[in-house]
Amino acid sequence: MAIPSAFIEQLKDSCDIERVISSYLTLKRRGRNLQGLCPFHSEKTPSFTVYPESQSFYCFGCGAGGDVITFIKKIENLEYMEALKFLAEKEGIPFPESSADDQAARIKTRILEMNRAAARFYHSCLLSPEGRVGLDYLKNRGLSDKTIRHFGLGYSPAAWSKTMEYLRSLGFTQEEMLAGALIAKGRNGGFYDLFRNRVMFPIIDLRGNVIGFGGRALEEKGPKYLNSADTPAFKKSKNLFALNFAKASKENSLILTEGYMDTISVHQAGFTNAVATLGTSLTPEQSRLIAQYVPEVIIAYDSDGPGQTATKRAAGLFSETGIKVKVLSYQEAKDPDEYIKKFGPLRFKRLLEGSANATEFALAKARNAHDITTDDGKLEYLKEAVAVLAGLPSPVERDVYAAKIAEEVGVSKDAILMQARSQIKKRVHEQKKKEERELALQVGSHSASQDRERRENLRAAQAEESILAALYKNPDLLQEVLQRITSNDFVTALNRKVFDIILDRLTNNRPIELISLSDLLSEEELARLSSVLAAASDIKYGKEDLFRCIDVLKECAHAPKFGDIKEMATDSINDYIKSLRNKK
Numbered sequence: 024m025a026i027p028s029a030f031i032e033q034l035k036d037s038c039d040i041e042r043v044i045s046s047y048l049t050l051k052r053r054g055r056n057l058q059g060l061c062p063f064h065s066e067k068t069p070s071f072t073v074y075p076e077s078q079s080f081y082c083f084g085c086g087a088g089g090d091v092i093t094f095i096k097k098i099e100n101l102e103y104m105e106a107l108k109f110l111a112e113k114e115g116i117p118f119p120e121s122s123a124d125d126q127a128a129r130i131k132t133r134i135l136e137m138n139r140a141a142a143r144f145y146h147s148c149l150l151s152p153e154g155r156v157g158l159d160y161l162k163n164r165g166l167s168d169k170t171i172r173h174f175g176l177g178y179s180p181a182a183w184s185k186t187m188e189y190l191r192s193l194g195f196t197q198e199e200m201l202a203g204a205l206i207a208k209g210r211n212g213g214f215y216d217l218f219r220n221r222v223m224f225p226i227i228d229l230r231g232n233v234i235g236f237g238g239r240a241l242e243e244k245g246p247k248y249l250n251s252a253d254t255p256a257f258k259k260s261k262n263l264f265a266l267n268f269a270k271a272s273k274e275n276s277l278i279l280t281e282g283y284m285d286t287i288s289v290h291q292a293g294f295t296n297a298v299a300t301l302g303t304s305l306t307p308e309q310s311r312l313i314a315q316y317v318p319e320v321i322i323a324y325d326s327d328g329p330g331q332t333a334t335k336r337a338a339g340l341f342s343e344t345g346i347k348v349k350v351l352s353y354q355e356a357k358d359p360d361e362y363i364k365k366f367g368p369l370r371f372k373r374l375l376e377g378s379a380n381a382t383e384f385a386l387a388k389a390r391n392a393h394d395i396t397t398d399d400g401k402l403e404y405l406k407e408a409v410a411v412l413a414g415l416p417s418p419v420e421r422d423v424y425a426a427k428i429a430e431e432v433g434v435s436k437d438a439i440l441m442q443a444r445s446q447i448k449k450r451v452h453e454q455k456k457k458e459e460r461e462l463a464l465q466v467g468s469h470s471a472s473q474d475r476e477r478r479e480n481l482r483a484a485q486a487e488e489s490i491l492a493a494l495y496k497n498p499d500l501l502q503e504v505l506q507r508i509t510s511n512d513f514v515t516a517l518n519r520k521v522f523d524i525i526l527d528r529l530t531n532n533r534p535i536e537l538i539s540l541s542d543l544l545s546e547e548e549l550a551r552l553s554s555v556l557a558a559a560s561d562i563k564y565g566k567e568d569l570f571r572c573i574d575v576l577k578e579c580a581h582a583p584k585f586g587d588i589k590e591m592a593t594d595s596i597n598d599y600i601k602s603l604r605n606k607k
Contacts, residue, residue, distance in 0.1 A: 088553030145177025483579035492559035
């Protein structure tokens with residue numbers, strides 16, 4: 024249902040975009056605007072810009088843009104209606120009940136309600152005679168009753184449909200259970216519980232909602248760990264286990280572990296700043312999420328080969344966000360859980376305090392892998408060490424570590440730095456190509472179609488965008504515009520749509536700020552309009568400028584298309600060419 028304009032106006036007056044975005048990102052003022060590292064793609068040079076005057080944002084790197092609602096939708100992974108509710112709750116503004124039946128929001132709300140009920144059911148099963156096998160497993164892993172309650176751990180019965188029957192008794196439908204990934208459809212058309220005979224780990228978001236589950240098998244059949252599939256309420260790549268607890272820690276760092284049990288064990292030992300990925304390796308979204316909360320992360324992955332490979336990859340992702348990285352190194356145990364059991368919390372604390380930064384860790388690993396007393400060993404070590412140096416953003420850091428490496432192997436520091444600079448140059452070229460490919464993949468087919476239309480009618484599109492920006496900044500020019508053009512003069516579909524919306528709203532004395540257009544334009548369309556306003560942020564449009572743009576647009580709109588020219592008679596083509604010369 025439509026949101027009352029009075030509510031949108033109240034939200035607009037309360038939610039200053041600079042204040043809202045500053046609570047997520049570090050922004051630095053650049054004249055009238057502000058800049059920071061984009062939270063929606065990896066970058067080292069800030070291209071994310073906030074425009075307080077138009078209450079909009081735009082990233083010149085990935086093209087994300089819009090208003091404060093768009094930002095909250097993307098950063099919090101919310102639907103439009105949920106973003107409105109989120110902002111209203113933050114600002115203490117009553118949300119209009121008339122819009123509560125929004126379809127997408129209603130489905131997500133039902134899934135969250137169902138997940139909470141399922142989590143309570145699993146926890147009660149764990150404490151029942153039926154769940155003794157799950158409770159014994161957790162006790163044998165050293166977890167206390169307090170820790171089990173704190174994390175809301177549970178047990179999913181071994182029966183095929185016990186969870187489904189319980190949820191149905193509470194009024195949840197099979198469609199809702201399927202949408203929430205708690206049941207699955209069998210080959211014979213029947214339905215069954217997805218989680219069976221497993222210790223259950225509820226995944227809780229920053230607002231206290233149970234968004235998904237992880238289940239640890241208690242028998243040999245099936246995967247050892249089973250995690251909820253992505254649902255309208257849950258995206259694995261954008262969430263972290265125990266971040267709801269870790270964000271309240273007073274530490275300036277997060278400890279990143281590989282799994283649920285490691286994180287829970289670390290918390291039980293008194294280190295409440297531990298988090299874990301959700302059945303997948305670290306994603307760029309998760310690295311950017313961590314960067315929103317702390318300036319430093321300590322990677323505490325397993326000490327085996329796969330764990331070390333994952334450590335190297337994670338360190339690379341964090342370096343792209345500008346977050347400081349340390350790596351936990353332990354030989355006497357395979358993971359943090361085992362280390363704490365063997366040596367206790369005090370030794371683990373010392374281990375954390377002595378953790379090496381990512382560069383020292385990588386160089387030590389390379390050094391230990393080769394015999395640097397031999398020429399071949401030195402060359403292999405140098406090859407890996409130079410690769411590490413090439414990944415450092417600071418020339419000072421490269422100089423310091425190059426000096427250490429030179430002393431270790433007896434090679435000139437300048438020669439090492441020269442090799443590193445050569446690799447950096449190559450990497451910059453490759454990274455640029457990679458970013459171009461990734462950004463191209465991020466563009467949907469609808470956006471690609473819009474881009475193609477704009478490219479094919481560039482002169483007209485630029486005139487249209489100038490007219491839109493001028494109208495947005497100077498609504499009093501509306502009548503001057505309407506005396507000269509209509510939306511039929513617009514060549515590109517998107518700009519024509521935006522013009523019609525602005526025309527309708529101004530004619531009916533309604534606001535045209537981006538926040539008022541959020542429900543009328545798609546996210547891609549709002550981003551495009553944000554880019555238009557960003558490009559025009561420092562331009563002051565006068566009447567003469569506007570009229571020139573209108574003349575250009577009318578000329579483009581009424582010019583024959585290439586296909587039409589091919590069908591024209593020779594005399595008509597000559598007349599057309601003559602008219603172009605006269606205009607020139």
